[in-house]
Amino acid sequence: MKRTLSARPPFSFRAVADSHGWRQLAPFSGDADGLSYIARLSTGRVTVLHLAAAPDGAQIESADALAEGEQAEIATMAGWMLGLDQDLSAFYAAAQHEPKLAQVAERAQGRLLRSPTLFEDVVKTILTTNTTWSGTIRMVQALVDLFGAQLDDVSSGPLEGPSSSPLDELASGPLPAEPVRRAFPLPKSIAQTDVETLRRDARLGYRAPYVLELARRIDSGTLDLEALKTAELPTDELRKRLRAIKGVGPYAVANLLMLLGHYDAIPIDSWALTLVSKEWHGGAAIGPAEVEAAFAHWGQFKGLAYWFWEWSNAG
């Protein structure tokens, strides 16, 4: 099954795929001419999607013969992941007078690659905090390996987890050298485990209770995280709701706001401090206030201005 989706111009598939590191995190993987993603559909089917560039948009392809409803679901899913409907014309208009951002419109930069669910993006963001990028890759892969539904498992229902638990395999011996590709876990799959398993087997460390609590709140229905994707809330209200999630601090909130299309926040991590210090402070020690000040005049677009800035000394 192959389908072409149109995007609001200007659009560059490559610009979205390369917008940040998400493409390196399971169940994403790169292929020769695009991205692959193991998706779990609401019908319970787990299929591999191939996303690639197409004239005026993106092409989405699945190896499976999908029902009409499933095709519609993956089209909606891909549209969200690639931000096909996003209108960045106001940002481009503002950026055209800034030499350090002069290339963004031409390169169609501004869209950020997203996961299909906000749950997945929040978990991944928590797993980027206070660790190295290699640690993030490892923790996300472990969650997928341990709790994700198998690619070839089409028998489970919409609310069920994987039909066989890799924890059983761990108990009886090492995982196979070529692990089965799996989708990102449902909240329910993680909610059924415990902190000790997340610490010991997924090696999430002190983040384990944060991820477990988030999964359990969603699974129990006390938190409707996905509603925030389409809620037309002011940034401050969104920030307040995201900040209420354990493990989500100022950096994580700003990162998630960016993914939700709210760009009046800068995800200030140690790298941001380094970049801004080298750019404007001669490498001297600075704090978050200096980063905010550097981009304050970009107002509602300061997150995008920071993200796509042509740094003089980024190496």
Added chain:
DNA sequence: GGTAGACCTGGACGC
């Protein structure tokens, strides 16, 4: 409201 210490892991480094 601001600050210090704890949290956990992996990588770098010295021995």
Added chain:
DNA sequence: GCGTCCAGGTCTACC
């Protein structure tokens, strides 16, 4: 190979 130190955000207790 082993032990030690440090970097990476957030939470909590305390002032």
